[in-house]
Amino acid sequence: MKLDKLFYQNLLTKYFLAFQEKDLVAISELFSDDIVLKDWVVELNGKEKVLKFNEEVFGKFETIRISFDNFFHCDSAFLIDSTHEAECNMFACPIRITLDDISLDVLDLISFDNEGKIISITAYKK
Amino acid sequence: MQPKLFIGPVSKSVIDATIDYVNKNNAPLGLIPSRRQIDFSGGYVDFLDNGLLNTTESFSYYVRKKTSLVTLVRDHGGPYQGQIDDDGIESIRNDCLNFDLIHIDPWKKYSDYNLGLKETIDLINQAYEWNPYIKFEVGTEEAIRKFSTDELERFVLDLKKSLNTKIFNNIKYLVIQSGTALKANKNIGSYSSDQLKDMIEIAKRFNLISKEHNGDYLPSDLIKDKFKLGLDCINIAPEFGKIESDILAERFQEKGDSYLFEFFKICKDSNKWVKWVDKEFEPDNNVLETISICGHYVFSYPSFKKLKQNLEPDVYIDIQKAIQKRIKEIIE
Numbered sequence: 001m002k003l004d005k006l007f008y009q010n011l012l013t014k015y016f017l018a019f020q021e022k023d024l025v026a027i028s029e030l031f032s033d034d035i036v037l038k039d040w041v042v043e044l045n046g047k048e049k050v051l052k053f054n055e056e057v058f059g060k061f062e063t064i065r066i067s068f069d070n071f072f073h074c075d076s077a078f079l080i081d082s083t084h085e086a087e088c089n090m091f092a093c094p095i096r097i098t099l100d101d102i103s104l105d106v107l108d109l110i111s112f113d114n115e116g117k118i119i120s121i122t123a124y125k126k
Numbered sequence: 127m128q129p130k131l132f133i134g135p136v137s138k139s140v141i142d143a144t145i146d147y148v149n150k151n152n153a154p155l156g157l158i159p160s161r162r163q164i165d166f167s168g169g170y171v172d173f174l175d176n177g178l179l180n181t182t183e184s185f186s187y188y189v190r191k192k193t194s195l196v197t198l199v200r201d202h203g204g205p206y207q208g209q210i211d212d213d214g215i216e217s218i219r220n221d222c223l224n225f226d227l228i229h230i231d232p233w234k235k236y237s238d239y240n241l242g243l244k245e246t247i248d249l250i251n252q253a254y255e256w257n258p259y260i261k262f263e264v265g266t267e268e269a270i271r272k273f274s275t276d277e278l279e280r281f282v283l284d285l286k287k288s289l290n291t292k293i294f295n296n297i298k299y300l301v302i303q304s305g306t307a308l309k310a311n312k313n314i315g316s317y318s319s320d321q322l323k324d325m326i327e328i329a330k331r332f333n334l335i336s337k338e339h340n341g342d343y344l345p346s347d348l349i350k351d352k353f354k355l356g357l358d359c360i361n362i363a364p365e366f367g368k369i370e371s372d373i374l375a376e377r378f379q380e381k382g383d384s385y386l387f388e389f390f391k392i393c394k395d396s397n398k399w400v401k402w403v404d405k406e407f408e409p410d411n412n413v414l415e416t417i418s419i420c421g422h423y424v425f426s427y428p429s430f431k432k433l434k435q436n437l438e439p440d441v442y443i444d445i446q447k448a449i450q451k452r453i454k455e456i457i458e
Binding site: 006009010012013014016017018020021023026065066067068069070 | 167174176177178179181183184187188191
């Protein structure tokens with residue numbers, strides 16, 4: 001796979017920035033219709049359900065702040081989780097998310113389809 | 127209503143102070159990132175301050191989420207104006223998608239009149255193809271290439287002759303030159319009010335908005351006199367960076383000389399002061415001046431971010447107040 005680093009860096013910036021701004025319209029434009037969201041609490045399939053979940057999170061907190069140090073491209077050959085086997089546009093993003101006064105260190109695994117839409121987000125809490 | 131003041135977004139504080147000012151005062155302002163400050167692939171201004179990519183697109187998103195009163199302008203769009211000496215095309219393509227106005231400025235690469243004119247026409251035609259609503263600013267500041275009054279008039283006439291009328295009508299701003307040039311923290315230009323009036327006259331004749339670059343460090347009264355003579359608007363950039371750097375230096379000094387020295391060392395090692403000073407300038411003999419000149423270039427350096435953790439966060443409230451005080455002095 002030929003990786004266009006700037007292209008994906010831009011998409012990730014757009015996603016995290018939109019999340020921070022609670023901008024559901026911008027987030028919706030970044031999601032594939034078939035997106036899958038998994039974290040330590042929920043597992044959701046489809047854009048509508050994931051956006052609804054985001055809306056609920058946004059309603060619970062006044063301010064959301066995301067710090068992002070780096071992202072790493074994951075090669076599918078090294079993935080144990082079978083749900084990601086076919087995906088090679090996957091990035092591991094260690095972030096710190098601050099929801100009002102709660103800070104969480106999270107590892108987001110974000111996968112893109114060939115059109116640059118997000119098809120899966122798997123989040124692990126440290 | 128058109129902005130009278132266009133501000134160089136040299137730091138996050140300057141951007142946030144500008145947004146806050148327009149929202150509180152319902153008064154329009156412009157933000158004019160150069161390609162080195164913010165471009166399609168990043169820049170030295172870390173306005174997001176969270177590790178995300180500071181690009182043309184994220185800048186536009188950041189500002190527009192907070193206000194519609196700021197006009198977003200690419201300052202010096204074109205070749206040789208980025209972090210690397212490219213043709214500027216990819217940058218302009220991104221500007222067309224995210225900004226209101228592009229200053230088309232090929233004059234750093236092409237000082238020859240005919241070559242500069244041709245490149246201006248080519249870049250405008252290309253940008254219009256990407257976005258027929260994008261507006262343009264033409265000409266340049268005298269530090270890049272000096273224009274006589276006659277030559278400026280010929281330039282606008284040649285653009286009018288060469289461009290399709292619809293495209294020519296998207297040119298809204300004309301850079302006029304009345305004697306401004308920056309060196310260190312001073313404006314060393316030699317001001318000519320006659321030239322200012324003559325060039326404003328050219329802009330008016332073609333229904334263009336007159337705009338002067340490098341309005342930094344001028345007394346407010348002089349800027350107001352220029353407005354009285356008919357100048358429509360002015361660009362100011364490093365002066366706002368100096369305001370922030372000076373306040374930070376003062377706070378570090380209050381904390382202890384070692385903190386000030388650490389700030390100075392980061393500035394000195396950056397070498398960002400070199401282009402603003404004479405060859406004889408010795409940073410070690412000019413600690414505060416070195417910080418004043420180039421402090422804003424290092425705000426995104428990890429070493430500076432670590433150092434600033436020693437300051438109380440309320441320093442940024444004072445910085446924004448000082449920036450807004452200067453904005454007020456100029457436009458009210």
